[in-house]
Amino acid sequence: MFASDRYKPFDRQQQFHDSTAKYRLFGGAAGPGKTKALLWEAIQQAILLDGVDTLLLRRTFPELESSLLAQFHRDVPRSWYKSYNESKHVVTWTNGSTTRFGYCRNESDVYQYQGAEFLFIGIDELTHFTLKQWQFLTSRNRCSVPGSVCGMAGATNPGNVGHAWVKALWVDKQPPAGFERGDLYDPRDYDFIRARINDNPIYANDTEYRRTLEALPEHLFSMATGTFLRGSTSTSLI
Ligand SMILES: Nc1ncnc2c1ncn2[C@@H]1O[C@H](COP(=O)(O)OP(=O)(O)OP(=O)(O)O)[C@@H](O)[C@H]1O
Numbered sequence: 001m002f003a004s005d006r007y008k009p010f011d012r013q014q015q016f017h018d019s020t021a022k023y024r025l026f027g028g029a030a031g032p033g034k035t036k037a038l039l040w041e042a043i044q045q046a047i048l049l050d051g052v053d054t055l056l057l058r059r060t061f062p063e064l065e066s067s068l069l070a071q072f073h074r075d076v077p078r079s080w081y082k083s084y085n086e087s088k089h090v091v092t093w094t095n096g097s098t099t100r101f102g103y104c105r106n107e108s109d110v111y112q113y114q115g116a117e118f119l120f121i122g123i124d125e126l127t128h129f130t131l132k133q134w135q136f137l138t139s140r141n142r143c144s145v146p147g148s149v150c151g152m153a154g155a156t157n158p159g160n161v162g163h164a165w166v167k168a169l170w171v172d173k174q175p176p177a178g179f180e181r182g183d184l185y186d187p188r189d190y191d192f193i194r195a196r197i198n199d200n201p202i203y204a205n206d207t208e209y210r211r212t213l214e215a216l217p218e219h220l221f222s223m224a225t226g227t228f229l230r231g232s233t234s235t236s237l238i
């Protein structure tokens, strides 16, 4: 599907791309390629269908710049797109579709997207976002182009302000506190693709990096290895 010398998905990334769930979560350990998969999902969807809009988000601009935007500039050749708006961080592809890179530092910053519609919305480090932000963004996930199928995806390590609601929706499969219309929660909409550090062959064989992780204090170790997703009695996922 991604027949490009620029991106050859690892097996777990491919599983993420192949999922047809409305809301996907690529979660767990640090480093299996979650950010890259999110970026390429947006690129793929924008390139496959003419005239659609896609959105990629991080919570703050410095985070956006050092992750999604950095990987975009590194991975994507200039000839692939018509223009890149430096101030708005919007890529216009040669087929007229767009990919917008944004951030929502304050909770209300999501309202900048009121009135916009996106075929695909990808949120990197989803547990940095609040349930309210996620729910508002679901209302922007629509597309009038014939043949389009809308969807959203998150990528995340455990921890942070959104830990509880993300875990409820994708791992425990139940509506989180504050969801309001719990009767409309359908667990089939939520697909959790569990990522482990071994899913990235580069780090799977990097004994020095794994030794560094082992030396981390408990809370940082949990974050890096995704252990919270297995419950409090879990041990390392590595
Ligand atoms: N399919 C791939 N082919 C080659 N390199 C890849 C691939 N996927 C990811 N990488 C590389 O592996 C590294 C980790 O990828 P990425 O930053 O996407 O991981 P992550 O899961 O988002 O990590 P973190 O949890 O730290 O945010 C990066 O250097 C990235 O370029």
Ligand SMILES: [Mg+2]
Binding pocket: 034, 035, 036, 067, 124
């Ligand atoms: Mg990442």
